[in-house]
Amino acid sequence: MRVGLLVTCLVDMMRPNIGFAALTLLESAGCTVVVPEGQTCCGQPGWNSGDRAAAKALAEKLIVEFEDCPWVVAPSGSCAGMIRTHYPQLFSDSPAMLARVRALSERTYELTDFLVNIARVRKVPGTYAGSIAYHDACSGLRELGVKAQPRQLLATMAGLTLKEMAGCETCCGFGGTFAVKYSDISTHMADRKCDSIVSSGVDAVVLGDLGCMLNIEGRLRKRGDATRVLHVAEVLAGDAPGNKAKR
Template sequence: MRVGLFVTCLVDLMRPSIGFAALRLLEAAGCQVVVPAGQTCCGQPGYNSGDFAAARRLALRWVEDFADCDYVVAPSGSCAAMMRVHYPRLFPADVAAGRRLTDLAARTWELTRFLVEVLRFERPPGTWRGVITYHDSCSGLRELGVKNQPRNLLARMPGVILRELENCETCCGFGGTFSVKFGELSTRMAEHKCAAIQASGAAAVVGGDLGCLMHIEGRLRRRGDTVTRVLHVAEVLAGEQGVVPCK
């Protein structure tokens, strides 16, 4: 099985360990993983801001980059949703382009859904001991149905105590350009999320989208919390858990 790993912009630039963790998980599940060197942004920021022309250009480039893959997998619900749900809508008048996009989009998955529903993966190679709480990111949850899959994988790791977060499905306030356009509201939403995380008593909050995790971690640190770890689910499952924050 030839799987194309769509790394995502934020992972590539801000926390490459997530990309390496996703690679390790896919290989542990028996996949032949390819990472096309020409891949770039999925186009979601432009698409959400009304720049459909830019989104179309990036969608066509994506098809070329991943055309020879059996599947495309991304460690991000928002990017995977852009490719799987929104790409097929970009070319209503171009039947040929629309067909190519629709075909590949149907074979595009968020990482934990792919591991659970396609690969039936049951043995995450990582190790962990302690309490984890999970934040559900909006796009993965609402557009792709990512909910139980990451929890099922975490529950298979010996030593993990999964404690549900109050209002775990409530937006953290990031929302891509939303956090830029509505900074005060975004901050208040993050404040509520971080208060719930601290009330959970978990040693780490885990999620599936780096944008949310960066937003949450930034607010936690501004609240004076330098202990709670903020990790991508792939890092925990693969045992590549990034840098330990200062205490």
Template sequence: MSGTAVSGKGPRKPRVSLFVTCLVDLMRPSVGFAAVKLLEDAGCVVDVPVQTCCGQPAFNSGDRGTARDLAEQVITAFRGYDYVVAPSGSCAGTIKVHYPEIFADDPNWLPKANELAARTYELTSFLVDVMGVASVDARYDGAVTYHDSCSGLRELKVKAQPRKLLATVDGLTLVEMTDSDVCCGFGGTFAVKYSDISGAIVDAKVKNIDATHAPTLLAGDLGCLMNMAGKLSRDGRPVAVRHVAEVLAGMTDEPPIGETKED
């Protein structure tokens, strides 16, 4: 399906369903609102269907039964839209890459999984690669550094897209950190099962963040951001942590992740 289909009344706006993600819904709703603004500014009609978890934690833990049940709910909830967009490389990657794996031996559900996978995108990738967005109308004063989340980078090839959009934000300077494409140590349930290893990985990550002297850290996955924000806070490093969508949308009134209005 195409967002530029021609009807009798002219080009039709793409109908986009926003996959909010569990963490955004529960921990950082401002990311969802920022995603809606960016999509609408790009010329999309946005809907937010009733939804549940994509099933990634269950899938990564080997609980294929629960992952399958959740995947069936997502496939059903997101039928009929031109595109499905998530402000998360990990959730979008689960739908786009792993749903076809979950249903590989099911001739009834596999076509549905493949169809959904074909129209599912991470937010910045969708804006740049599908909608052709070349710039955003936003301002953010100061230097930022950017962390490439594993799933978005490796499963969906999301790397240049957020940087292309950030380059158009007035007042913003991007300072690349060493090993921006190396894991932050979160990995969902990995951080719980292997906390010592996770701690060592995030320790190396925050040292690279600190070395940039950028007062703001951005990324496209809330799980990674919460993990890094927690470590930065515990170490007493005064770095503001935000989802890239908030900056691109010019919606930075909320305190940085892990902070309150009183901080």
């Protein structure tokens, strides 16, 4: 299976390790992975800020870059959700583009969703020792139905204990530009999330979206809490920073 990896702009800049973990997982699932070189951003910041023109320009660029790929996979529910759910809305007024857009959006997947439902992965390459809680980041959960997939994969890992935390489906307060436009509200929401994480007593909170990770990690550290915040791809690939059971 040939897969185009949408690295996502945040992973590219902030946590390249997540991109490589995704690469490892896809390759170990038997996929041939291509990483289109000129890729930048899916256009979500423009879309959510009411700048349809900016979003469209970036969406058109992404469509051209990934159109040859039979599958498109992103280690992010929100970027995959942007393509899958929102690209068709974005181009609803351009009938000429709509067929191309739909064709691409239908074969775009969030990483764990792709591994479970398309690549039919039942075993992952990584190992992990410790207890984790899974935070269901909003776009993946509500736009793409990513809920059981990461848990199913994590459950295959010996040494990993998954504890469900209260409010695991409640937004962490990131919300893209919301986090900087309404910093105080966002921080307050992050605090509630940190409370749930801390009271669940786990070593690490695991999730599938880097924006939410930065928000949660930034707030935890500010509170002086050392609970690790890991991307599900890093955990599944055994590449998580500080993983005691590293390959």
